[in-house]
Amino acid sequence: MEQILFYAFALLAIGSALLVINLKNTARALFLFFITLFAMAGLFLFALADFVAIVQVMVYVGGVLILMIFAFMLSNKELLTDLQSISSRFIAIPNWQSMLVTLGFLAVLIYSIVEWKDQTPDWIVNNINTNNIIAATDNNIEQLGIKFMTQYILPFEIISIFLLMALIGAAHLSRKEENR
C-alpha cells in the first residue's frame, strides 16, 4: 500500500512538473505547479519528515505560489508573449544551458547512489545495528526544537536575523515617500 502511494506521488510530481514547463498557458501552469509542490510534500512524508512536508505546503503553497500568481497577474502582457516566443524554438540557447545543468545534476545523483550502495558510511550501519532510527510515530517536532535551540542555535539565529532584514527592507521599499 505504501509503495503504491509512494509511486503515485512520485508519478504525480514528475508528470505535473513536465506539464508545468510544457504548458503554453502560464496561468494554468502556475496553478498546476501547486500539484507538483503538494506531491513533493507527500514524498517528504515517506522520508518520515512530516514537519518538512507541512512546512512545504505552508511556505510554498500558501506563500510563494500565491506570490508567483500575483506577480504573473501584475506583469506586462507583452513582456510575457515576448518570453514565450523565445522558448518556443527547441534548439535555442536557454534550452541547452538548462539541459547541461539538469544532466550534471542527474550525473551527481546517480554517482552518489552507486557509491552509497557499495559502501554505506559507518555511522549509518552503526545506527541501524543499535536500532537508533526514527519510527513513524516518533515526535519529530520535539527533537527539532531541542536541536534548534542547542546544536544549531547559531545558524538558526543568523537565518532569523536575515529574515528580519528582508522584512525591514520590504517595509522600507513599499513605504510612501512623504517629503517630495
Place this chain on the structure above:
Amino acid sequence: MTELLLHIIVPVAIFGFIAVFTLFAVYAERKIAGFVQDRLGPMETGKYGLLQTIADILKLLQKELITPKAADSILFAAAPIVIFGAVFLGFSVIPWAPDFLPANTNTGLFFIMAIVSIDAIGILMAGWGSNNKYSLLGAIRAIAQMISYEIPVGLSLIAAVMITQTLNLNDIAFNQGILTNEPIYFLGLWDVSQVGGFLAWNIFQAPHLIVVYVIFFIASLAECNRAPFDIPEAESELIGGFHTEYGGIRFAFIFLAEYAMMFLVAMLGVVIFLGGWNTPLPNIGSLRLAEWTTGLFWGIFWTLSKSLFIVGVQMWIRWTLPRFRADQLMTLCWKIMIPLAFICMGISAIWRILVMI
C-alpha cells in the same frame, strides 16, 4: 481489510455530517437574520420553514452546469473541488471525544494551519478561471485578507501552544480536563487537575489566553470571509465576489466549504482554548459532575454543543455588525491584532518559564 474500510467510512461520515450541518446552519442563519432584523425568516416550506434549505439544495442539484464562454474551463471546474478539499482535509485531525479522532498525529495543529492556507489558492483559481472582473477583484481581496489574517491566527495559536507544549490536538484536549496526566493550574495558582470542568480550560489556565482567544475568534471570522469581514463577497459592490459565475452543484460546493470552514474554525477554537470534549461542569466535593459527564458520547455532545454555540455567535455577529472598509480591515489586522498577539506571545513565554515550572 477493516482498516481500509475504516479509512473509507470516516471521511464519508464527516462529509455527511458537514452536509447535514450546512443544511441546518443555513436554516439557522436565516432564522437568526430574521430575528435580528425583526422579521420571521423562511416560513413557507414545511412547518416554520424547516424544509426550506432542503428545497434549496434540491434546486441547486438539479441545475445545469454552465461554464461561461470566456472562462478557463479547467480552472473553473477545479476551483470548487480545491476549495472544499482544503477545508475538508482540515477535519482529519480534530478530536471529537477522548481518543476519538480520524488521525492522531504529532503535527495536528500545524497541519490544519497549512491545509487551510490552500483554500486561498482555490479562491484565486475561481476568481481567475471565471474571467470576470468582479470575480477577480473578489479573489484578490480574499487573498489579501486571508494572508493578512493568517498572521494573527498563527500568532494566537503559537501563544496557546507555548502553554500546552504540544501540537497534537488530542493531547491538547486531554490536558484540559480530569483525564490529564499533568497538573493543571487555574490562573497558575490553584491545582484543578481533579476538579476539572471549565476551570481547567486553556483560557483559564493563563489569564492572557482569554485575550488570545478573542484575537483568534476575530481573525478566524476574517479567514472564513464572514461578515463583518466579507469584502471579498460584498454583494453591494462585487455582486458575489469570486463565486459570481458559479451555479448548480459547483456553487453548492463553494457554499458547503464556507459553512464547513465556519465549523472548522469554531471547533479548532473549542479544542485549543475551550477545553475540546471536556465537560464544563466541575467536580464539587462529592458531587462528581465532571466524572459523570466525561466519556465517548458525552465528549461528542460537548464538542458539538460548544462548536455550535460558537457558530451561533459567528452568525449573530454577521447580522449585527456592518461590513468593514478594506483599509479599516488592514488597519485592524496589522496595527491592532498583530502587535497584541505578539505581546500575548511574549507573556506566554514568560508565563511558561516563571509560573508553570
